[in-house]
Amino acid sequence: MTHKVFIDGEVGTTGLQIRARLEGRDDIRLVTLGEAERKDTGARLAAFAEADVGILCLPDAAAVEIVAQLAGTGTRLIDASTAHRVDPDWVFGFPEMDSGLRDRIASGQFVSNPGCYSTGAIALLHPLVKRGLIAAETPLAINAISGYSGGGKAMIAEFQSGQTDGPFVYATDQRHKHLPEIIAHVGLSRRPVFVPSVGPYEQGMIVQVPLPFLEPGESAGLHAALAEHYAGSAFVSVVKPDHYGARIDPRRLNDTNRLELSVHGNPDTGGAVLIALLDNLGKGASGAAVQNLNIMLGLDETLGL
Numbered sequence: 001m002t003h004k005v006f007i008d009g010e011v012g013t014t015g016l017q018i019r020a021r022l023e024g025r026d027d028i029r030l031v032t033l034g035e036a037e038r039k040d041t042g043a044r045l046a047a048f049a050e051a052d053v054g055i056l057c058l059p060d061a062a063a064v065e066i067v068a069q070l071a072g073t074g075t076r077l078i079d080a081s082t083a084h085r086v087d088p089d090w091v092f093g094f095p096e097m098d099s100g101l102r103d104r105i106a107s108g109q110f111v112s113n114p115g116c117y118s119t120g121a122i123a124l125l126h127p128l129v130k131r132g133l134i135a136a137e138t139p140l141a142i143n144a145i146s147g148y149s150g151g152g153k154a155m156i157a158e159f160q161s162g163q164t165d166g167p168f169v170y171a172t173d174q175r176h177k178h179l180p181e182i183i184a185h186v187g188l189s190r191r192p193v194f195v196p197s198v199g200p201y202e203q204g205m206i207v208q209v210p211l212p213f214l215e216p217g218e219s220a221g222l223h224a225a226l227a228e229h230y231a232g233s234a235f236v237s238v239v240k241p242d243h244y245g246a247r248i249d250p251r252r253l254n255d256t257n258r259l260e261l262s263v264h265g266n267p268d269t270g271g272a273v274l275i276a277l278l279d280n281l282g283k284g285a286s287g288a289a290v291q292n293l294n295i296m297l298g299l300d301e302t303l304g305l
């Protein structure tokens with residue numbers, strides 16, 4: 001059986017990577033629009049009507065606009081943007097986060113992909129807060145580094161044209177668009193401080209959560225809880241610190257849909273840092289969208305990944 005898929009925003013960074021993951025499959029047929037039609041609302045609506053599932057790879061405002069146009073049509077959608085991640089009418093597309101979520105994605109009409117940084121932060125913190133190992137009201141900080149492809153076509157052009165060459169820290173005003181989804185899906189009652197940064201490389205991400213309050217010997221319990229939560233997962237692995245060398249390269253999972261989680265620290269002194277490593281365009285965007293698509297179509301979720 002062939003399933004028809006339309007990627008709205010197909011020539012953007014996320015759209016192109018989804019297309020690359022789907023093109024070689026004989027169970028998927030892509031509905032595509034030419035350059036002249038790809039921003040034409042009528043042509044896009046006709047493409048959605050033809051497809052079994054539509055994938056939105058658009059800026060937030062354009063995603064909201066097309067969802068309004070599609071109201072009442074019954075079209076099944078995956079949205080890669082930030083627009084619907086805390087919307088109760090949408091299922092949060094992170095199947096490994098909780099039991100039951102995979103089934104809700106499978107039967108869902110509207111599935112929202114998690115953000116790239118959020119995927120790392122939620123993967124680390126959700127199981128620990130759920131088990132009471134970290135209290136919901138704990139004052140937390142989240143630091144992260146991303147490749148510049150996280151900023152889409154515009155940031156890629158900035159770096160690749162030489163207009164920018166340097167790393168930078170940003171969103172220090174604590175208004176980053178991923179904070180609401182991190183708070184909601186981890187279940188935090190206190191707003192964490194989030195400080196992302198961009199490095200002068202294209203792709204790959206590390207998200208870190210320092211836990212300076214951890215008592216000596218407590219880090220083993222956090223590792224065990226994460227390992228239990230993600231046991232049997234095809235894409236999420238919980239690894240020991242010695243899985244890495246002295247330096248952890250954010251690019252090591254590039255071009256995969258994998259996510260590695262680890263707990264690092266000195267068990268004698270206390271204090272630890274939780275680390276999530278992923279490809280911002282893999283499990284952080286396009287890989288996650290294909291995984292959700294597979295689940296929505298009732299297929300093996302690892303197909304093409």
Ligand SMILES: NC(=O)C1=CN([C@@H]2O[C@H](COP(=O)(O)OP(=O)(O)OC[C@H]3O[C@@H](n4cnc5c(N)ncnc54)[C@H](OP(=O)(O)O)[C@@H]3O)[C@@H](O)[C@H]2O)C=CC1
Pocket residue numbers: 008009010011012013014015038039040056057058059060062080081082114115116149150151152153154280281284285
């Ligand atoms: N890059 C990343 O790491 C991640 C991105 N995302 C999210 O995915 C979405 C897409 O991001 P990304 O691929 O990086 O962005 P890009 O800017 O690379 O691509 C967006 C695409 O959407 C097209 N577009 C814009 N407005 C419309 C419209 N009204 N109708 C049809 N097409 C339109 C753009 O056209 P044109 O080519 O003409 O500009 C462009 O091709 C965003 O919401 C982003 O936040 C999510 C996770 C990670």
Ligand SMILES: CC(=O)N[C@@H](CCC(=O)OP(=O)(O)O)C(=O)O
Pocket residue numbers: 080081082114115116117146147148149150151152155177178196198284
């Ligand atoms: C490096 C960079 O700019 N990253 C983007 C986040 C990546 C992204 O597009 O996030 P969504 O998953 O929410 O769409 C940012 O900080 O806004």
